[in-house]
Amino acid sequence: MKTFAIYCVDKPDTAQKRLDARDAHFAHIEATLANFCIAGPLLDDQGVTIGSLLVVKAETATEARAFLEADPYFDSDIWADVRITQFVAAAGDWIGGKIW
Template identity: 65%
Template sequence: MKTYAIYCTDRPETAQARLDARNAHFTHIEKVLDDILIAGPLVGPGGITVGSMLVVKAKDEKSARILLERDPYFQADIWTDIRITEFIPAAGEWIGGKIW
């Protein structure tokens, strides 16, 4: 398994669509929770949600994208810019220090 960082930017004017899809999104997250290292909304000025960020485990980038494309937020066309990049957790409290 590899680790992938996924950064998604919301389309303008999708706050209601995000709200409408939220319960289905949470259900999806619960189904794939074992593949998620961390996930949550990106928050802009005024506390407005402006996107989502996930760090997931997947065998390859294609598998990471499939996981994302099954998300109701993706299906509701909330995100405009999606970046998926292999990520190597190398340092920090969450990994217990450093890898070197």
């Protein structure tokens, strides 16, 4: 299984859409928690949510995209830009050091 980083930037003025879909989004996260390495909101300097960052387990970028499209936030049309890239966790305390 590979991992993919998914970087999503919110469209302007979508805070209410995000709030309206939040409970369904959290239910989706809880139901699919095994697919996530990590996930959370991206914040600006004032602590306002401006996007989302996910690292998910998938075999292909297409599968990672399909997983994202199952999220209620996707249906809420809050993201202006979505980038999906294969990711390798190579160093840091989250992985217990380094891989080399």
